[in-house]
Amino acid sequence: MVQSLQLGGASNKDSSNKRLNRVPIIVAIALTVLFLGVISYGLSSRGFYFQGADGIGQASNASASTYADQLKRGVKDAIIGDPEQTQIYQPGPVSNRQGEKPQQTAETEKTERARNKPGLEPEEEWLARLGREQKEQFLRERHRQQMASLQAKAAALDSPLAVDVSLKGLTAADTTQANSQSAKTPGGASDLYAAAMQSGLSGQNGDPNMQSAKDSFFNQDIKDLGYLPNKVVPQLSRYELKRGSVIPATLITGISSDLPGRITAQTSQNVYDSAPGHQLLVPQGAKLFGRYDHK
Known part of the structure; x- marks a missing residue:
């Protein structure tokens, strides 16, 4: 019984070895x-390559009689042929040409007149157009002067000091009235030239910033009889601290207006009194407030 069991176990081992040996056989067959x-x-x-080589050999065995024709294919023969006949220009008769020339010149003149005719305008339309342009320029200039006067009046009213603008308003009204009258009665070129020259001279010699009015406003209290308005007390x-004393100070605000x-x-x-100079009146660092003018 024991021997039979051992023999059975040996047979199982042999069968497993046979199964393992099939793999290399399959690999060898595949390779x-x-x-x-x-x-x-x-x-x-x-x-296939040899078949193609045979075709090339067959082509190379062709006859060489047509080889020269293959070399000169597309090249013309160097033979000078007969000259080609060209058409010779034959001028026409002189009488016909002279008869056609006046007709052509007349037609060209007509076309030029037709082209230039719409571009010209009659003298009446030209004068009317010039009148409209002059009137437009005059209206623009008057509007500019009115706006400048309004701006100057607004600046004068915004001033911290009282400024009399009644005279300026009267002059502006007079100028506008004079301009309207001159517009109603147009003059010639000489009148316009004279008016332009007069306005230019008045602009050079006039007082556009009203400096004289400012001087009179600033000196209105001392201009009478050359004496001061107040007596010495x-x-x-x-x-x-008497008037005329020097107060050393540093400017804080700027002056940027006329x-x-x-x-x-x-x-x-430090600023001391005027008489003995021992009493401190204005200490260092004190602020001073005042008014200024263009001078």
Whole structure:
């Protein structure tokens, strides 16, 4: 019984070994088939190549009688042929040409007149157009002057000082009235030239910024009889600073207008009284407020 069991176990081992040995056999068969396939493919491809080579050899065995014709294909023969006949120009009779020339000149003159005729305008339309242009220029100039006068009046009213604008308004009204009258009665070229020259001279010699009015406004309290409006009075207090004393100060606000305005400064040194000069009246760093003018 024991021996039979051992023999059965040995037979099972042999069968397992046989199954394992089939794998390399299958691999060898596959490699052989692949090798044979590669060889057959190479032989078939070389067979096609040899067939093509045979065709080239057959073409090379052709006769050389037509080789010269192949070389000169597309090249003309170097033979000078007969000259070609050209048509000779024959002028027409002189009488016909002279008869056609006046007709052509007359036609060209007619076409030129027809072209130039619409471009010209009658003298009446030209004068009317010039009149409209002059009137338009006059209206624009009057509008510009009116706007300038309104701006100047607004600036004068915004000034911190009282400015009399009644005279300016009267002059503006007079100028507008004179301009309207001159527009109603148009003159010749000489009148326009004289008016332009007069306006140019008045602009050069006139006073566009009204400096004389500003001077009179600034000196209105001392211009009568050459005397000061107030008399000299005795000292009222020990702490006095007379008019004309120097106060060292640094300007804080800027001056950027031609019209009178207000100004602010700050003292840079101590200021003492005018009589003995021992009493401190304005300490350093105090602010000063005042007014300024164009001068």
